[in-house]
Amino acid sequence: EAGRKLFAGEKDFLKGVVAMSGLPPDDRIEVCFAGRSNVGKSSLINALTGRKGIARASNTPGRTQEINFFTLAESHYLVDLPGYGYANAPLAVVEKWQRLLKQYLSGRQSLRRAFVLIDARHGVKKVDEEILTLLDKSAVTFQAVLTKADKVKAAERDKVMAQVRKRLSAHPAAFPEIVVTSSEKGDGIETLRAIIATLI
Ligand code: GTP
Numbered sequence: 692e693a694g695r696k697l698f699a700g701e702k703d704f705l706k707g708v709v710a711m712s713g714l715p716p717d718d719r720i721e722v723c724f725a726g727r728s729n730v731g732k733s734s735l736i737n738a739l740t741g742r743k744g745i746a747r748a749s750n751t752p753g754r755t756q757e758i759n760f761f762t763l764a765e766s767h768y769l770v771d772l773p774g775y776g777y778a779n780a781p782l783a784v785v786e787k788w789q790r791l792l793k794q795y796l797s798g799r800q801s802l803r804r805a806f807v808l809i810d811a812r813h814g815v816k817k818v819d820e821e822i823l824t825l826l827d828k829s830a831v832t833f834q835a836v837l838t839k840a841d842k843v844k845a846a847e848r849d850k851v852m853a854q855v856r857k858r859l860s861a862h863p864a865a866f867p868e869i870v871v872t873s874s875e876k877g878d879g880i881e882t883l884r885a886i887i888a889t890l891i
Pocket residue numbers: 726727728729730731732733734735747748749750751752753754755756772773774775838839840841842872873874875876
């Protein structure tokens with residue numbers, strides 16, 4: 692179907708951006724992946740594209756320090772964002788990424804939807820709320836994606852789902868459907884591809 696077809700097309704790393712002035716022209720529709728450091732953003736892009744090393748993933752939080760653009764099917768972008776909520780880097784450096792992240796999330800015309808990744812073991816944290824509120828204010832529709840589903844039992848995951856659902860209900864920009872994924876096992880990847888295909 693549409694999702695498989697879209698992701699079967701060309702996909703490549705385009706560029707890493709460290710300032711708003713470096714963003715590519717906003718003439719393609721894009722979706723981005725936001726979330727706490729280490730939640731699995733880069734791994735999810737690898738799983739979606741079926742190209743393991745296209746986005747650099749790592750066990751070290753704070754791996755992605757730029758806004759990375761990946762071309763998709765010649766007229767779209769997937770956007771991998773630096774994580775937030777990571778306190779273990781020099782403050783000046785963290786503040787620089789956070790400022791860029793917030794500028795991007797609140798001022799990108801061509802951003803069709805933000806996928807906000809939430810660890811299936813941990814649920815929505817205080818640092819997530821700040822981003823969700825920013826997305827509300829910027830009128831950017833966001834959709835929650837639970838990550839690392841392979842690391843939790845179904846009962847625990849359902850508890851986290853309920854917590855996430857409750858938190859989302861307070862956010863006008865939240866899209867109600869939550870996607871459960873495992874980049875490791877492939878769960879939810881086809882579903883997410885199909886969702887992206889409906890957006891672009
Ligand atoms: P930053 O760029 O630092 O913000 O992190 P990120 O959100 O891009 O996370 P990344 O994709 O680098 O993954 C962090 C760690 O989680 C890596 O060790 C991944 O292998 C692991 N990981 C990511 N997704 C999954 C998953 O679905 N299952 C399991 N078991 N591990 C995962």
